[in-house]
Amino acid sequence: MITLTRAEGSLAEGQAPLKVAWVKEGRLLSQGEALDARLGGLLRRALEGASLKEGESLLVAAPEGQVLLFGLGEDARSSGGRLAQALLRLRFPEALVEPLPEAYALAEGLLLGAYRFDRHRSEKEEKALTLRLPEAEEVLERARKVAEGVYLARDLVNEPPNLLTPEALAERALELRALGVEVEVLDEEAIASLGMGAFLAVAQGSENPPRFIRLRYAPPGARARLDLVGKGLTFDSGGYSLKPTEGMTTMKGDMAGAAAVLGAMKSAALLGLPVEIRGYIAACENMISGRAYRVGDVLKTLSGKTVEVMNTDAEGRLTLADALFYAEREGAERILELSTLTGAAVVALGEEVAALFATEPAWGSLVQEAAHRAGEKVWPMPLEKAYREKLKSPVADLKNVGDRNGGAITAALFLSEFVRVPLAHLDIAGPAFAKKGHALGPEGGTGFGVRTILEVAQAL
Ligand code: BES
Ligand code: ZN
Ligand code: ZN
Numbered sequence: 001m002i003t004l005t006r007a008e009g010s011l012a013e014g015q016a017p018l019k020v021a022w023v024k025e026g027r028l029l030s031q032g033e034a035l036d037a038r039l040g041g042l043l044r045r046a047l048e049g050a051s052l053k054e055g056e057s058l059l060v061a062a063p064e065g066q067v068l069l070f071g072l073g074e075d076a077r078s079s080g081g082r083l084a085q086a087l088l089r090l091r092f093p094e095a096l097v098e099p100l101p102e103a104y105a106l107a108e109g110l111l112l113g114a115y116r117f118d119r120h121r122s123e124k125e126e127k128a129l130t131l132r133l134p135e136a137e138e139v140l141e142r143a144r145k146v147a148e149g150v151y152l153a154r155d156l157v158n159e160p161p162n163l164l165t166p167e168a169l170a171e172r173a174l175e176l177r178a179l180g181v182e183v184e185v186l187d188e189e190a191i192a193s194l195g196m197g198a199f200l201a202v203a204q205g206s207e208n209p210p211r212f213i214r215l216r217y218a219p220p221g222a223r224a225r226l227d228l229v230g231k232g233l234t235f236d237s238g239g240y241s242l243k244p245t246e247g248m249t250t251m252k253g254d255m256a257g258a259a260a261v262l263g264a265m266k267s268a269a270l271l272g273l274p275v276e277i278r279g280y281i282a283a284c285e286n287m288i289s290g291r292a293y294r295v296g297d298v299l300k301t302l303s304g305k306t307v308e309v310m311n312t313d314a315e316g317r318l319t320l321a322d323a324l325f326y327a328e329r330e331g332a333e334r335i336l337e338l339s340t341l342t343g344a345a346v347v348a349l350g351e352e353v354a355a356l357f358a359t360e361p362a363w364g365s366l367v368q369e370a371a372h373r374a375g376e377k378v379w380p381m382p383l384e385k386a387y388r389e390k391l392k393s394p395v396a397d398l399k400n401v402g403d404r405n406g407g408a409i410t411a412a413l414f415l416s417e418f419v420r421v422p423l424a425h426l427d428i429a430g431p432a433f434a435k436k437g438h439a440l441g442p443e444g445g446t447g448f449g450v451r452t453i454l455e456v457a458q459a460l
Contacts, residue, residue, distance in 0.1 A: 002084060002114035004107060004140045007096055007132035011035045016096035016132065017065045020083065022072040023052045031098045035067070043067060055082040055439075059090075068095070076102035077375050078439035080109025085439075087129055088114060094130045103135045105375065107143035112440040112447075115151060117158040142271065146454060149267030150447035156259040157433065157445025161235035161252040166203075166283035169234055169255060170211040173262055173281070179269035186212040196282070196322040197300040198307060202315040203284035205239060205292025210284035212323075214330075215261070215277075217269050222276040224460035227332035228264065228453060229323045230257035231316045231339030232283035239286045239312030240295055247343075253445060254316070256432035257338035258283060260449030267454055275457045280327045282319040286312070298396045302326060303418050306396040314400045316341050317411055321418045334363055334422040336456060337415065338449045344407030345381075345427035353377040354431050354448065357412035360422035367424040370455035376448060378426060381408060388413050426452070 011019055011031040021032035021043065028036055028043060036043040039062050046060045047069060054073030059066055070086070073079045079100075087095055100106045110131055118124050133140065156164065156172060164172075170185040177183050188209045191200055196212070203210035213232070233254035237243060243251065258281040268277055293299075297309045299318065303325040307318065316339050327335055345355040356371075356378045358364025364380060371378040390402030390410050398417060402410030412425050431448040434441065441447075 001127070002111060002129045002131065004110060004144065005130060005132050006137050006140060007134045010134055011096065011098045012038050014096050014134070016094065018068060018092050018095040019065065020068045020070055020095050020097045022098050022100065023047065023069050024072045026051060029098060043069060054079060055086070057086055075375070076100045077105040077109035080106040081113025081439040081441070084110045084113035084129065084131070088127050091127060093128060094132070096132045099134050103139050104143060107133060107135065107140055108146060109440060111143055111147035112150060115154060115441045117155065117442070117444060120160070145270040146267050146451060148270060149263035149450045149454070152266050153256070153259040153263030153447035153450050154441065154445040156262065157253045157256050159252070161285070164234050164252070165208040166211045166232070166234055166285065167208065169232060169258065169281070169283045170213050173213045173215060176215065176262065176265055176269065179266065180217070181265055181269050182216040182218070184214045194302065195300070196302045196326070198302070198318040199282045199284065199322040201293040201297065201299045201309070202286055202318050205289045206285040206287040208285055210282070213281040213283060215265050215279035217265055217277045219272060219274055219276070221274065223274050225276040225278070225333055226457050226460060227327050227335045228261045228277065228279040229320060229327050229335060229337040230259070230261035230279065230281050231255065231320060231341065232258035232281040233316060233319070234283060234285055236286045236313070236315065237288060239288055239292055239315060241311045241313040242288065243313060250433045253433040254340050255283065256340050256428060256445065256448065259445065260338050260428070260447065260453060263447055263450040264453035267450065268457060273454070273457050275460050277457060278327070278330065278332070280323045282323040284319060286315045301418065305398060305417065308393040308396040308399040310399045311401045314411070317414045318400060320415055324415060324423070325418045328419050328421055332421055335419060336367060336424045336426070336453065338426045338428055340429040340432050341427045342408045342411045342429055344411070346430040348381070348408055349379055349430055351430045351435065353379050355379065355381045355408050355427040357381050357383050357425040357427070358423065359383060359416050359419070363422040363424050366459055367426070367452070367456055370459055371452040374451035374455045376452045377431065378452070381412070383412055383416060384409055
């Protein structure tokens with residue numbers, strides 16, 4: 001548990017049992033210098049001969065309390081995350097932190113870096129950390145509200161798939177009603193009567209029934225509208241095109257797109273963003289049973305287009321085809337869709353960078369720039385029309401996979417068949433789930449996408 005509070009007074013004037021001063025290239029910053037002057041050069045002497053790299057620290061005992069000298073890197077957000085982790089590790093309960101020019105990024109980094117998921121541990125690490133920052137309350141408040149959304153998205157991704165079933169995910173969505181978000185959940189029967197044949201086919205192999213979740217955050221006088229779609233596979237075994245165990249280990253996180261949508265909705269409502277945001281999630285499991293869909297099945301999507309299933313592990317695009325078409329039918333002007341869609345995106349861009357595809361350049365640029373401001377890494381990829389023929393089927397309008405080559409592109413082309421309004425598709429298969437701890441959090445769900453969505457909404 002971490003709390004950020006506003007501190008009165010600078011590092012030199014403030015009172016605290018522990019003060020944190022940043023060190024960059026061997027030098028103190030201005031408030032650190034002022035503190036050092038008060039301490040008669042104690043800090044500078046301590047730094048002599050040492051070279052503190054990013055994330056490294058040196059604890060100095062001063063007459064009025066201790067001072068932690070902490071190595072600052074290029075990025076204030078990451079350095080904040082590392083600092084929070086170091087303070088938790090050292091079990092310091094409280095500290096006064098020197099401000100940085102990047103005040104907001106620092107506050108956000110401190111909160112994100114301190115995230116832990118110990119809901120299912122018998123022994124909780126009950127470490128509480130209070131950080132005081134001499135910053136404007138608005139800055140801290142925004143960081144807290146954004147972090148709430150990121151925390152929600154991470155919690156949902158980290159929750160095991162036996163507990164976070166499609167119904168349970170819908171229950172978590174319904175909790176957003178408390179913040180004034182309208183939430184409606186459609187059950188299997190309602191999904192069937194709508195005609196979402198592709199979504200239902202993916203869901204039909206599971207004992208846990210699917211849910212279609214609609215969300216609407218509509219503040220009075222909203223200046224624009226944004227429609228979000230998130231992939232909501234609470235577990236992806238691959239179906240009859242079964243994944244090997246290794247590939248299945250992170251598949252509880254195949255609802256990270258949905259988690260980002262819910263997290264962003266939560267933050268947007270807390271922040272009171274003046275934009276109407278709608279969200280759509282087709283939540284289900286991809287399982288094997290006597291009822292499961294097969295390779296070779298032909299499905300009728302909500303749009304009326306038919307799809308021949310050539311690989312049951314390419315299930316996300318089937319659920320998204322129906323969700324995207326539904327979003328447009330509900331009046332979306334432009335759609336931002338997030339999904340852990342392809343291993344090919346991870347091969348292309350690695351674990352840290354999401355692949356961005358856009359059917360319209362201006363919408364793509366807006367999303368790319370928003371991600372950049374949010375500090376989330378995305379890179380544009382081509383929706384190459386020449387590859388559209390890879391999706392031709394001998395028996396249906398489309399098949400659900402191309403060949404091995406350009407797999408992230410053919411997946412994006414498949415999605416684009418189901419929308420006419422501008423679509424930005426973020427393939428977050430890499431960055432949604434961290435295989436090891438990092439500056440902004442531990443191993444597991446990252447909450448990737450929440451901050452980008454909020455920046456997009458703010459830019460409208
Ligand atoms: N959920 C996976 C994609 C994925 C892979 C997410 C790795 C996170 C990490 C998706 O449903 C899938 O299995 N895609 C297949 C598509 C293929 C059959 C065309 C893939 O990428 O192998
Ligand atoms: Zn799959
Ligand atoms: Zn999947």
